[in-house]
Amino acid sequence: MRHIISVLLENEPGALSRVVGLFSQRNYNIESLTVAPTDDATLSRLTVTTVGDDRVIEQITKHLNKLIDVVKVVDLTEGEHIERELMMIKLKASGANRAEIKRTADIFRGQIIDVTPNTYTVQLIGASDKLDAFISALGTTSIMEVVRSGVSGIARGEKTLSL
Amino acid sequence: MVVRALHDEGVKYIYGYPGGALLHVYDALFRQEDVQHILVRHEQAATHMADAYARATGKAGVALVTSGPGATNAVTGIATAYMDSIPMVVITGQVMSHLIGEDAFQETDMMGISRPIVKHNFSVSRPEEIPTIIKKAFHIAQTGRPGPVVVDIPKDMTSPTERYEYEYPKSVKLRSYSPISRGHSGQIKKATDLLLAAKRPVLYTGGGVIMGNASDELIQLARMLNYPVTNTLMGLGGFPGTDRQFIGMLGMHGSYEANMAMHHSDLILAVGARFDDRVTNGLDKFCPTAKIIHIDIDPASISKTIKADIPIVGPAQAVLAEMIELVAASKKQPDAAALKTWWEQIDEWRTRHGGRYRTDDSDKMKPQQVIEMLSKVTNGDAYVCSDVGQHQMFAAQYYKFNKPNRWINSGGLGTMGFGLPAAMGVKMNFPDADVACVTGEGSIQMNIQELSTCKQYDLPVKIINLNNQSLGMVRQWQDMNYESRHSHSYMKSLPDFIKLAEAYGHVGMKVEKYSDLEAAMREAFAMKDRLVFMDIYVDPFEHVYPMQVPRGSMRDMWLTKTERT
Numbered sequence A: 001m002r003h004i005i006s007v008l009l010e011n012e013p014g015a016l017s018r019v020v021g022l023f024s025q026r027n028y029n030i031e032s033l034t035v036a037p038t039d040d041a042t043l044s045r046l047t048v049t050t051v052g053d054d055r056v057i058e059q060i061t062k063h064l065n066k067l068i069d070v071v072k073v074v075d076l077t078e079g080e081h082i083e084r085e086l087m088m089i090k091l092k093a094s095g096a097n098r099a100e101i102k103r104t105a106d107i108f109r110g111q112i113i114d115v116t117p118n119t120y121t122v123q124l125i126g127a128s129d130k131l132d133a134f135i136s137a138l139g140t141t142s143i144m145e146v147v148r149s150g151v152s153g154i155a156r157g158e159k160t161l162s163l
Numbered sequence B: 001m002v003v004r005a006l007h008d009e010g011v012k013y014i015y016g017y018p019g020g021a022l023l024h025v026y027d028a029l030f031r032q033e034d035v036q037h038i039l040v041r042h043e044q045a046a047t048h049m050a051d052a053y054a055r056a057t058g059k060a061g062v063a064l065v066t067s068g069p070g071a072t073n074a075v076t077g078i079a080t081a082y083m084d085s086i087p088m089v090v091i092t093g094q095v096m097s098h099l100i101g102e103d104a105f106q107e108t109d110m111m112g113i114s115r116p117i118v119k120h121n122f123s124v125s126r127p128e129e130i131p132t133i134i135k136k137a138f139h140i141a142q143t144g145r146p147g148p149v150v151v152d153i154p155k156d157m158t159s160p161t162e163r164y165e166y167e168y169p170k171s172v173k174l175r176s177y178s179p180i181s182r183g184h185s186g187q188i189k190k191a192t193d194l195l196l197a198a199k200r201p202v203l204y205t206g207g208g209v210i211m212g213n214a215s216d217e218l219i220q221l222a223r224m225l226n227y228p229v230t231n232t233l234m235g236l237g238g239f240p241g242t243d244r245q246f247i248g249m250l251g252m253h254g255s256y257e258a259n260m261a262m263h264h265s266d267l268i269l270a271v272g273a274r275f276d277d278r279v280t281n282g283l284d285k286f287c288p289t290a291k292i293i294h295i296d297i298d299p300a301s302i303s304k305t306i307k308a309d310i311p312i313v314g315p316a317q318a319v320l321a322e323m324i325e326l327v328a329a330s331k332k333q334p335d336a337a338a339l340k341t342w343w344e345q346i347d348e349w350r351t352r353h354g355g356r357y358r359t360d361d362s363d364k365m366k367p368q369q370v371i372e373m374l375s376k377v378t379n380g381d382a383y384v385c386s387d388v389g390q391h392q393m394f395a396a397q398y399y400k401f402n403k404p405n406r407w408i409n410s411g412g413l414g415t416m417g418f419g420l421p422a423a424m425g426v427k428m429n430f431p432d433a434d435v436a437c438v439t440g441e442g443s444i445q446m447n448i449q450e451l452s453t454c455k456q457y458d459l460p461v462k463i464i465n466l467n468n469q470s471l472g473m474v475r476q477w478q479d480m481n482y483e484s485r486h487s488h489s490y491m492k493s494l495p496d497f498i499k500l501a502e503a504y505g506h507v508g509m510k511v512e513k514y515s516d517l518e519a520a521m522r523e524a525f526a527m528k529d530r531l532v533f534m535d536i537y538v539d540p541f542e543h544v545y546p547m548q549v550p551r552g553s554m555r556d557m558w559l560t561k562t563e564r565t
């Protein structure tokens, strides 16, 4: 099963490499990874999406917790949560296709954030499967470039991941 | 600041080798007398010496190595300590901070190289951080599940242009690291109930009992319950080897009775052991009727390979102490009738196959006989520091350890070359104790240069070289799985170890006949102030048995070259 694991990490050199190293060293898979500082400058927040059975996920969270630079770990998929990913996608857009792309982007509540006579760059925010769905919906439109941020997530309700 | 911090930490000996990046530190060492530096002949030996000190005392040993090749030479020793959860602080020199990343002379990314084999590592980026970082390094290395910590110090950090106020912190707190100090009482209660209800129990204990200083508690609990005890390779000495309740080591080369008891048990109490693949054999066939209570300080060790029915995260000592109280207070007592039947069964196993090897009529020695003699001559009280191979398994099987922290071997990584430096590290710190290095003609040559260090610092260890003129363990596998094609497992052109020992200024003794062994060994141990290299010729064709059949259950074993269960 796919899991979204959020980690609060000391904002120190080498901390990120310890997390990434752990995954490669123990053969855990990383589907996406995002990391950025939080409102507290001494802490970074890292979100990793991974796939594994319960035993593997349990090992991943235990080993993350063991890393000295890791302050807190939570598996967001264990509870109600919101996940979001940002995608920017550059498309060949000319002739009739231009209107079609615009319409599809509207349906997905995407925004066109850059325009040239032959291209559109669309920005889309949502859960990863929504971004996937948008790509499929584009049909034969030719995709020039895709950049995705990886997943960020947060628990619903009053639960927080903080010190 | 480095040396002063080590002094303030209470460090007496550090083991190391100098180089460019460490010259300032070595100069500081020269100008004081509190911290004594031991100059090895290869950095790997420095790490093993520090490691063995930790294994014998529970306190972190310290190694000091220079950047580049000094640091990479230390890697094997760091990995050895990591695999066996041994507390150690390794200080590595580094090139000047402004040169880092420029492929400077003797630069290697030690933070990167060591990352997967340390509990944690630090890089110093401001000189004034040094005392705090060193304090943190010791704190992390010695608490929780112990492990090695690397402190990488660029050269310019040890010759600051400004003066700093030196202050060594009394303690440090890390918000992201708080080792657990006791187990969950509810879980311990549940576990104790299960323990008392068992009909065919086994106590299976590992290195966590040794490093967690929980041997007394283990003995007490085992005595109260009268349950059988088996130890892992790392856990030997945790329970007295001559005790009736001790059923031997378990696992790949474990005793027949220990492996049989595990397989047929209905309850396993695992303490500070990690269900390693050399213990469990085939995971799907592991102990089919057993419920499992698993006590470990590291939550990641629990249910990693074998799922625990009752997991207890906590230090072995505290958890066992709580169990002892509960058992003492409990109205319920172990099921005496069931236990009687269980012991009868175990004793039957024990007499059927326990501790057996064949001797022939000739005067050729079996390696097992040598270890039994060592056990006899030293009364089971020596520190036995082993290398890796058949001789290691024979030592584990046939030396009867009375006390914890005396069996010192590389269990997890299996590092040939560990034995001699380990024996030196122990002897340095326990000068009055008998310290033996059990080794083979293969392993000893991996750190033989340390005979020179032994001379310099007067370290009269006893080297018991079980010379079978081959890489015996490799050869055994080749015999069993590769139709005896002995690819590169010979040691042709062996040196004359006697002359070699003498060349380094030590005593050499050659023993070829069993009838000479006892007298020779007694003579060697009587030479309190001399290193004696005993080159003992043993049967080159001997195999280590029992040996579990790969991917079988715990009870599937070869018992001799021709018999199996």
Ligand SMILES: Cc1ncc(C[n+]2csc(CCOP(=O)(O)OP(=O)(O)O)c2C)c(N)n1
Residues within 6 Å of the ligand: B387, B388, B389, B390, B391, B392, B414, B415, B416, B417, B439, B440, B441, B442, B443, B444, B466, B468, B470, B471, B472, B473, B474
């Ligand atoms: C550094 C290292 N290299 C290789 C091995 C693989 N290995 C394990 S046992 C062994 C043979 C050891 O020979 P010896 O020291 O003579 O011991 P014996 O088995 O003959 O008692 C080898 C090569 C190892 N454990 N460590």
Ligand SMILES: [Mg+2]
Residues within 6 Å of the ligand: B389, B440, B441, B442, B466, B467, B468, B469, B470, B471, B472
């Ligand atoms: Mg050999």
